[in-house]
Amino acid sequence: MHIKAKEIKKTFGNRMILDGFNLEVASGETVVVIGPSGSGKSTFLRCLNGLQSIDSGSIEIGEHRLEPATSESFTPFSPKLRKMQGMVFQDFNLFPHMSVLGNVSEAPAMVDKLPRNEARQLSLELLKKVGLENHANHYPSQLSGGQKQRVAIARALAMKPKVLLCDEVTSSLDPELKHEVLDVLEKLKSDGMTLLMVTHEIGFAKKAADRVVFIAEGKVVEDGPPEKVLENPENQRLRSFISRLLG
Ligand SMILES: Nc1ncnc2c1ncn2[C@@H]1O[C@H](COP(=O)(O)OP(=O)(O)O)[C@@H](O)[C@H]1O
Ligand SMILES: [Mg+2]
Numbered sequence: 674m675h676i677k678a679k680e681i682k683k684t685f686g687n688r689m690i691l692d693g694f695n696l697e698v699a700s701g702e703t704v705v706v707i708g709p710s711g712s713g714k715s716t717f718l719r720c721l722n723g724l725q726s727i728d729s730g731s732i733e734i735g736e737h738r739l740e741p742a743t744s745e746s747f748t749p750f751s752p753k754l755r756k757m758q759g760m761v762f763q764d765f766n767l768f769p770h771m772s773v774l775g776n777v778s779e780a781p782a783m784v785d786k787l788p789r790n791e792a793r794q795l796s797l798e799l800l801k802k803v804g805l806e807n808h809a810n811h812y813p814s815q816l817s818g819g820q821k822q823r824v825a826i827a828r829a830l831a832m833k834p835k836v837l838l839c840d841e842v843t844s845s846l847d848p849e850l851k852h853e854v855l856d857v858l859e860k861l862k863s864d865g866m867t868l869l870m871v872t873h874e875i876g877f878a879k880k881a882a883d884r885v886v887f888i889a890e891g892k893v894v895e896d897g898p899p900e901k902v903l904e905n906p907e908n909q910r911l912r913s914f915i916s917r918l919l920g
Pocket of ligand 1: 710714
């Protein structure tokens with residue numbers, strides 16, 4: 674499913690966070706977003722799935738269109754749009770009192786109204802996909818960070834999203850656990866999932882991204898193939914950003 678964000682502006686108070694933000698993602702594409710802390714990366718993802726409203730500009734997601742909030746009572750939350758976009762966060766956000774199976778099957782059972790046994794079957798398949806079929810009855814506290822994050826991915830997939838938004842999903846993981854999560858994402862990519870990921874895993878970006886997008890101060894500053902953006906950047910800010918990352 675394609676995404677097209679045009680001239681997005683978003684302010685918090687009197688601070689301009691997104692300032693004419695343009696980005697397109699084609700169906701089946703993997704796009705990695707990099708940029709300094711505070712540059713608006715998470716805000717953009719939240720605007721995309723309607724967790725936050727935009728002040729101006731427009732967002733197309735498949736055949737849906739998100740417009741700016743027009744009144745105080747406007748609520749950007751749209752269940753349909755949310756369902757099309759799975760979101761995975763840095764800090765997992767699993768339900769601590771539910772088993773792994775419970776975490777994954779909760780939304781299909783409660784939101785999609787799948788009968789419990791079907792939700793359970795779907796969840797077991799997804800847990801297999803992320804390599805955790807033997808942990809279905811464990812609780813989040815019994816899992817490593819890498820395992821928790823793979824549960825979070827399975828949980829997002831359980832709603833059969835058309836695009837997966839990943840916000841720094843390996844940032845809180847020990848280095849040796851990152852690859853288990855990145856490998857799962859690479860597999861999803863090869864299955865044809867559209868992936869929009871904020872990540873500073875440069876090795877992953879080089880290997881798996883179709884495009885890398887550098888954002889700074891609420892704007893896309895550079896957008897191109899990973900070898901171009903990461904190895905031969907035009908923008909001076911991006912150059913110093915990358916040398917600090919590799920640094
Ligand atoms: N709900 C909010 N209210 C006020 N300011 C916010 C809110 N969310 C984010 N910000 C501010 O917007 C800026 C961009 O934040 P964010 O999108 O989280 O950046 P990034 O993900 O690139 O680090 C930051 O300065 C942050 O403090
Ligand atoms: Mg962020």
